[in-house]
Amino acid sequence: MNRRSYRLEEIAHLVKGEYFGEKDFQIFNLASLEKAHNHHICFVNGEKYLAQAEVSQAGVYIVTESLKQLLGSKKNFIVVNNPYLAFATLTHIFDKKISQRGIESTAKIHPSAIIADDAYIGHHVVIGENCVVGNNTIIQANVFLDDNVEVGKDGFIDANVSITGEAKLKDRVRIHTNTSIGSEGFGFAPYQGKWHRIAQLGSVLIGNDVRIGSNCCIDRGALDDTILEDGVIIDNLVQIAHNVQIGQNTAIAANCAIAGSVRIGKNCIIGGGSAVAGHLNIADNVTLTGMSMVTKNISEAGTYSSGIGLFENSHWKRTVVRLRQLADVPLTQLTKRLDHMQAQLESLESTLKLRK
Template sequence: MNRHGYRLEEIAHLVKGELFGDKDFKISNLASLEQAQNQHICFVNGDKYLAQAEASHAGVFIVTQHLMQQLKSKKNFIVVDNPYLAFATLTHIFEKKVTQKGIESTAQIHSSAIIADDAYIAHYVVIGENCVVGRNTIIQSHAVIDHHVEIGNDCFIDAHVTITGAAKLKDRVRVHANTVIGSEGFGFAPYQGKWHRIAQLGSVQIGNDVRIGSNCSIDRGALDDTILEDGVIIDNLVQIAHNVYIGQNTAIAAKCGIAGSARIGKNCILGGASGVVGHLEIADNVTLTAMSMVTKNISEAGTYSSGIGLFENSHWKKTIVRLRQLADVPLTQITKRLDHIQAQLESLESTLKLRK
């Protein structure tokens, strides 16, 4: 569904919300609270946005029951339990979708490839031998789908994406511009001062409902496959090395790097610019805050951080000097000094008690 406008009653039905106001009010699009005009619908996701909502010119607000009671100057509402989730649903309604079907004349497709009748193959796409492209899948211009790659149903492959290494993508996978899937992993054997290339013989397996951002690189395995399970979501500029395993519904933010053969559990969150050393295991339900560096296994769920938080520059310089000075003192010497201080404190406490 994608058209110029919807009645408020239609929108409420789509998000399974309760309507308050004019059921025939016409909505043309979503908008932010700051930029909305009367024909727009907005969502309010907490008390801290109430002042912005009061000042907004939006015609309709998606809110909870509690928030609606606070917005006494507004008239039209859709009440739901989770306004942000309702907003996410509506983005798909108002999204501009690719509606073309078929194969453009400039696409080059090997005769052995199997392409669904309702798929769309854009200009200058190259599809190799024995490839499979599923129903309602869209492949945008200049994408390269190398030999023996399989792409499922309802997928979206953006412009200039390369999929190689006999990778297999299941259904509803989205891969954004300039990403490479199935490229050669970084495998070399050192011998006599030289690096000897190891041919990468594995592949990449990508589950259902996976989203991969732009400019990512997902290497195929050396022997076993690199695996992304169902529901994994990956931001832009992420590197996933060979033989990595990522569990269901894990989210990886931009500029993360995951080294070879690391295993990451289900429902994990990797904050931006985090790094994971190779051959490590991370348990389910682990969150890494931004710029964390994982150098050993994480066996229990929870939130983990590393690095030093932001200081004002002069304060940071003093802190670094103190850390260096601390590093130069033997640990045994520090322990002895702490023991001595503790003994002095205990002695002082005893003296004070006697005086009382």
């Protein structure tokens, strides 16, 4: 059962910070600077938020040492090196925990399945043969675990999730509503005007501390497994095709599509609405800005972009016309024009120097 409040001194200890002010001051919850009341705690993550902090009604402020000096009108502080990280830690303290344990009467579990005593299995959950559910894992209503699926300890599987293809999930994996793990990959062989289905014989392997949002599809491999390594985080509405491998701590924002057999390195950031064509490799520490389209390998770390940014509509139309006109000019002809212009500029510069 969640506590209703914490003292200032306790909160400082939890975030490994130093408190200033009334150590027994009671804190009931987190809040934004704009919405905070006297017994709320807020974080100030930079000088650009000082004006908001000055007029905020919060009772406690999480700040750096330098920011504390600029908020002389306030009384209670927790000083840390990284206020945003401290805020992230406190969200777990004030989060409403699911306290239920055990198996609901409407759940259907095969006798061969192994369910930890302190796990929770919600209403109308179906768990197949030889499945494993680890300690302290929460499985919400209407979840389907097909035969031979394994879920590690401290996991959270939200309502209406389907996990098939003998997928194996390690510890502290969070999967949100309506997501499909281990569904059949999109594999077909064309022959004589027809598509011939290829049975998908691989699985899905998901590492520790992976988070997958709502309405995502992670397909199982055709032969090799689809792999999400430790610490991968995936937003809502993302498609991961068969045989994809995603390296540790890579983040993928909403509405991305990763085609089959792609290899994405560690610590990458894939911006929202991006797409990666099949059988490509992306190096470690690559950032793709939103709406990027990757059609060739990326072998070096860095930030990459594609597409045309937003214009006012009439400006966009003019730009498209110019691009079409440019496409109609042969490259050799365009190069000659540029060389001629450069020669004219150099000649003009020489004339001006002589006149001086």
